[in-house]
Amino acid sequence: MRRHRPTIPILGTPWSVQITDDQSRTLIDPLTGVAFHSASGGLAETKHVYLHNSGVSERLQSRQPTAVLEVGLGLGLGLLATLDAAIDYQCELRYVGIEKEWLAGEILEHLKLDDFLNKPSLAADFCSWRKSLGKEVPEGRYEREFGPLQHVTIEHTDATDWDPQDEEKFDAVYFDPFAPDVNPELWSTSFFKRMQEVLKPGGKLVTYCVNRKVRQTLSDAGFTPKRVPGPIGGKREVMVAEF
Ligand SMILES: C[S@@+](CC[C@H](N)C(=O)[O-])C[C@H]1O[C@@H](n2cnc3c(N)ncnc32)[C@H](O)[C@@H]1O
Numbered sequence: 001m002r003r004h005r006p007t008i009p010i011l012g013t014p015w016s017v018q019i020t021d022d023q024s025r026t027l028i029d030p031l032t033g034v035a036f037h038s039a040s041g042g043l044a045e046t047k048h049v050y051l052h053n054s055g056v057s058e059r060l061q062s063r064q065p066t067a068v069l070e071v072g073l074g075l076g077l078g079l080l081a082t083l084d085a086a087i088d089y090q091c092e093l094r095y096v097g098i099e100k101e102w103l104a105g106e107i108l109e110h111l112k113l114d115d116f117l118n119k120p121s122l123a124a125d126f127c128s129w130r131k132s133l134g135k136e137v138p139e140g141r142y143e144r145e146f147g148p149l150q151h152v153t154i155e156h157t158d159a160t161d162w163d164p165q166d167e168e169k170f171d172a173v174y175f176d177p178f179a180p181d182v183n184p185e186l187w188s189t190s191f192f193k194r195m196q197e198v199l200k201p202g203g204k205l206v207t208y209c210v211n212r213k214v215r216q217t218l219s220d221a222g223f224t225p226k227r228v229p230g231p232i233g234g235k236r237e238v239m240v241a242e243f
Contacts, residue, residue, distance in 0.1 A: 005039050010110055017110050021233060025111045027075065027103075034178055036074045038208070040234040043116050045208065046077045048231035049238045051085065054172035054206045060085045065092035067168060069198060071159050071186060072176040073097035075111055076126050083146050084117045092149040096167065100158045105131030122146060160185050169200040175207040180214060187214055192221035196243050205241040214239070 007016040007028060018028040022041035028034070038045045050070075051057045059066045066086070070078050079097055086093035105127045113127075114120035129144055130137070142154045155162055159177070173195050180187040187209070195205055205218075210227045218225040223241035230238045 003039070008110075010107060013107060015107065024077070024116060025113075026077075027107070027111070034182060037077065038231075038234050041231060042077060043081070044231045045234055046081050048234070049208050050078050050174040050176070050206055051081055053228060053238065053240050054174065054204050056082060056172050057085060059171065060089045060091045060093070063089055063091045065094075066172075067094040067170045068096070068172050068174060069170040069195075070095070070097040070174040070176060071195075072174075072178070073099035073102065073154060074176065075103065075108060076113065078174050078176065079152065080113055080117060080122055080126060083122055083150055083152070084119055086150050087119055087122070087147045090149065094151050094153075094168070096153045096155060096170075098155045098157065098159045098162050100156070102130065102137055102154065102156050104135050106135075160191065164198050167198065169203070170198055171200055171203050173199060173203070173205040175205050180209060180211070187217060189217050189220045192218055192223065196222055199243045201243065203243055205243070207239045207241075208235060210235075210237045210239045 006019045009016045014029050015027040016030050017025050018039060020026055020037060020039050020042040022044045024043035026035055026037035026042040056066055056068060068082060073079060079095060082095060108127045108130060114123035117123060137156055139157050142156060144152050146152055177183040177186045215225045218241045223243055225239055225241040227237040228240050230236055
């Protein structure tokens with residue numbers, strides 16, 4: 001039986017806020033069912049699938065300078081959880097988030113992103129940064145320091161058009177677009193090859209989808225995909241692809 005999770009519509013948008021099982025909030029389009037995070041726990045998914053499985057948590061704890069590329073910035077949950085850890089451990093972090101529809105600050109405010117942070121002001125800073133750019137933010141590159149050692153770049157563009165320019169390589173890719181049937185352009189051999197080009201040797205691409213086609217596409221692009229256990233109460237298996 002499908003479990004019911006409370007949702008609250010955000011007027012004037014197609015989105016509703018959904019309270020996930022760990023009490024973190026995400027967005028869902030009730031008409032299509034497309035959601036930004038797993039209903040079984042948005043924050044748990046972010047911490048397990050992205051920070052933990054990529055090795056980023058461990059790197060930050062041991063204060064190794066770390067560079068993360070996120071495909072699909074979404075609400076900024078992955079960004080804020082990573083920044084929070086980097087600031088806690090006083091670790092250098094370079095974070096690049098690619099997003100083609102950077103959500104307005106007025107929507108982000110509904111998500112109470114500060115509730116789970118050790119440094120709650122990060123969420124307000126992220127929201128006010130987004131608000132300062134106006135409702136319709138033009139495509140482009142936006143940069144900001146969130147701490148003395150934490151640099152964030154938002155690449156507001158379609159990821160297939162992203163040009164890494166002189167960007168140094170990354171330790172991890174958080175690969176978090178919508179599902180392959182919604183964003184087929186990104187779950188493709190050619191896009192995964194591009195991800196490989198921007199990863200350091202030994203770097204990891206992590207994602208939530210483990211279906212056979214995605215595993216094959218990752219292999220075709222030169223990754224070694226591995227299924228690993230998912231978060232408690234969430235998906236049984238998730239993906240770590242090594243290069
Ligand atoms: C599952 S959500 C990401 C959730 C996010 N990682 C977080 O922690 O809040 C997927 C995001 O990918 C973005 N997206 C989908 N296709 C894209 C594309 N071709 N280029 C850039 N962003 C894309 C969507 O707009 C959406 O914000």
